[in-house]
Every structure is written in structure tokens, then in C-alpha cells.
Amino acid sequence: MQRPYVIIVSAASVDGRIASKTGYSRLSCPFDLKRLHEVRASVDAIMVGANTVINDDPTLTPRYVKAVRNPIRVVIDGKMRTPLTAKVVTNKEAPTIIVTTEQADRSKITQLVNMGVEVWVMGKERVNLKDVLEKLFTERGVRRVLVEGGGHLNWELIKEGLVDEIRLTISPYVFGAGTSFIEGEGYPTTMEGPRLRLRSVNICECGQEVIINYIVERCCSSI
Numbered sequence: 001m002q003r004p005y006v007i008i009v010s011a012a013s014v015d016g017r018i019a020s021k022t023g024y025s026r027l028s029c030p031f032d033l034k035r036l037h038e039v040r041a042s043v044d045a046i047m048v049g050a051n052t053v054i055n056d057d058p059t060l061t062p063r064y065v066k067a068v069r070n071p072i073r074v075v076i077d078g079k080m081r082t083p084l085t086a087k088v089v090t091n092k093e094a095p096t097i098i099v100t101t102e103q104a105d106r107s108k109i110t111q112l113v114n115m116g117v118e119v120w121v122m123g124k125e126r127v128n129l130k131d132v133l134e135k136l137f138t139e140r141g142v143r144r145v146l147v148e149g150g151g152h153l154n155w156e157l158i159k160e161g162l163v164d165e166i167r168l169t170i171s172p173y174v175f176g177a178g179t180s181f182i183e184g185e186g187y188p189t190t191m192e193g194p195r196l197r198l199r200s201v202n203i204c205e206c207g208q209e210v211i212i213n214y215i216v217e218r219c220c221s222s223i
């Protein structure tokens with residue numbers, strides 16, 4: 001099967017949280033934000049999980065940088081919880097695909113379709129992320145996908161061996177609780193998870209953040 005190259009980009013506190021226990025997630029300095037938008041401008045699609053849309057209401061378009069076109073926005077939303085008022089629905093600068101399951105409310109699907117959103121029903125209870133990536137590759141010509149979290153979507157993709165690269169910014173904060181960068185049932189030891197190869201480490205222009213770039217070398221065994 002052919003699928004796009006998948007990059008997870010995220011900013012985490014020193015204790016590895018991408019959001020606090022109350023959902024606060026502003027961890028990037030302006031330089032880091034610009035870096036994120038540069039990646040947005042270089043990909044064909046941007047993928048996020050339902051909670052990220054609900055909590056952050058991101059527009060998911062490249063700003064602060066010159067972009068040739070806006071990438072497709074892809075929301076993985078098993079129960080179709082995306083609000084009709086979400087920017088990925090109401091903002092028309094980029095196309096949006098919401099991928100859901102047979103559990104989704106049919107009338108909400110109709111409403112979203114009438115609002116110009118494309119809806120893919122892929123799976124009975126869970127969205128098969130491999131199928132989504134394949135479909136994006138073959139039907140939409142998507143070759144590079146930026147994943148912008150959150151932690152649960154990151155885990156699902158890592159678990160399925162569908163991630164090629166991780167760009168993680170460590171910010172000078174501590175949350176002590178909240179959502180981890182990768183949040184799931186977890187691996188018992190280092191043997192079960194993917195092996196990462198360090199590509200680069202850079203200090204942000206702000207002088208306080210560290211940008212770590214890893215390549216995913218082997219995918220994990222299924223757990």
C-alpha cells in the first residue's frame with residue numbers, strides 16, 4: 001500500500017504535556033509558531049483529532065508565511081463531535097474532510113455536508129487511519145501529511161506504524177498533569193515501541209526552547 005509521508009509536529013512542556021489539565025495548550029513562542037506554519041505551507045494535508053478541534057478551534061491554514069495553496073484539513077472524529085461552529089467548518093480558505101464512523105449522527109453529517117464539508121465514513125466504531133492515509137494518497141494526491149495532535153491521535157498513528165517523523169519543541173514550562181504528547185494505552189518496555197533516530201537538535205531563536213527532530217526507524221509490534 002502507498003501512503004503519504006507523515007510528520008507529527010508538536011510543542012510540549014518539559015514534562016511532555018501538550019496541554020494542561022484544563023486544556024491550556026499555548027506552549028509555542030512566536031518563532032516556533034512560524035516554524036509550524038512553514039510546515040503547514042509545505043504539506044498537502046493537515047490532520048487533527050476531534051478533541052483538538054473542540055478545545056482549540058484551530059483554523060489549520062498556513063499564516064505568517066507564503067503558501068502556494070492551503071492544505072486539506074482532515075479531522076479524525078469517530079463520533080462526529082466537531083461543532084458546526086468550528087473554524088474548520090466555517091472557514092472556507094481550505095477544504096475540510098471529517099473522517100468518522102458509522103456511530104456518527106446521520107443528520108449531523110447531512111448538516112456538515114450542506115455546509116461544504118466532505119465527510120468520509122470509514123469504520124464501524126473506529127476510523128482505520130491506514131485506510132484514511134491510503135485514500136488521501138490515491139484519491140487526493142496527498143504525499144505529505146502534517147499531524148498536529150492531539151495526544152490520542154498521535155498515539156493511534158504511532159501504534160499503527162504510520163508515522164515517519166517527529167518534530168517536537170520542548171518549551172520551558174511544567175504542567176504536572178494534562179495531555180501527554182503521545183497519550184494511549186502505552187508500551188510495557190522500550191522493546192515494543194518504535195525506534196527513533198535523532199536527526200537534529202536545535203535551540204530556538206528565543207533561546208528557551210529546544211527543537212528535537214526524530215525519524216521513526218521501525219514501527220512497533222502490534223499490542
Ligand SMILES: NC(=O)c1ccc[n+]([C@@H]2O[C@H](COP(=O)([O-])OP(=O)(O)OC[C@H]3O[C@@H](n4cnc5c(N)ncnc54)[C@H](OP(=O)(O)O)[C@@H]3O)[C@@H](O)[C@H]2O)c1
Nearest residue numbers: 010011018019025049050051052078127149150151152153
Ligand atoms: N501543544 C501542542 O502542540 C498541541 C497540539 C495539538 C493539540 N494540543 C492539545 O491536545 C488536546 C487534545 O488532545 P487529545 O489527546 O485529548 O485529543 P485528540 O487526539 O485531538 O482527539 C482525540 C479524539 O479523536 C478521535 N479519534 C482519534 N483517533 C481516532 C480513530 N482512530 N477513530 C475514531 N476516532 C478517533 C476520538 O474521538 P471520539 O472519542 O469521539 O471517537 C478521540 O477521542 C487539546 O487540549 C489541545 O489543546 C496541543
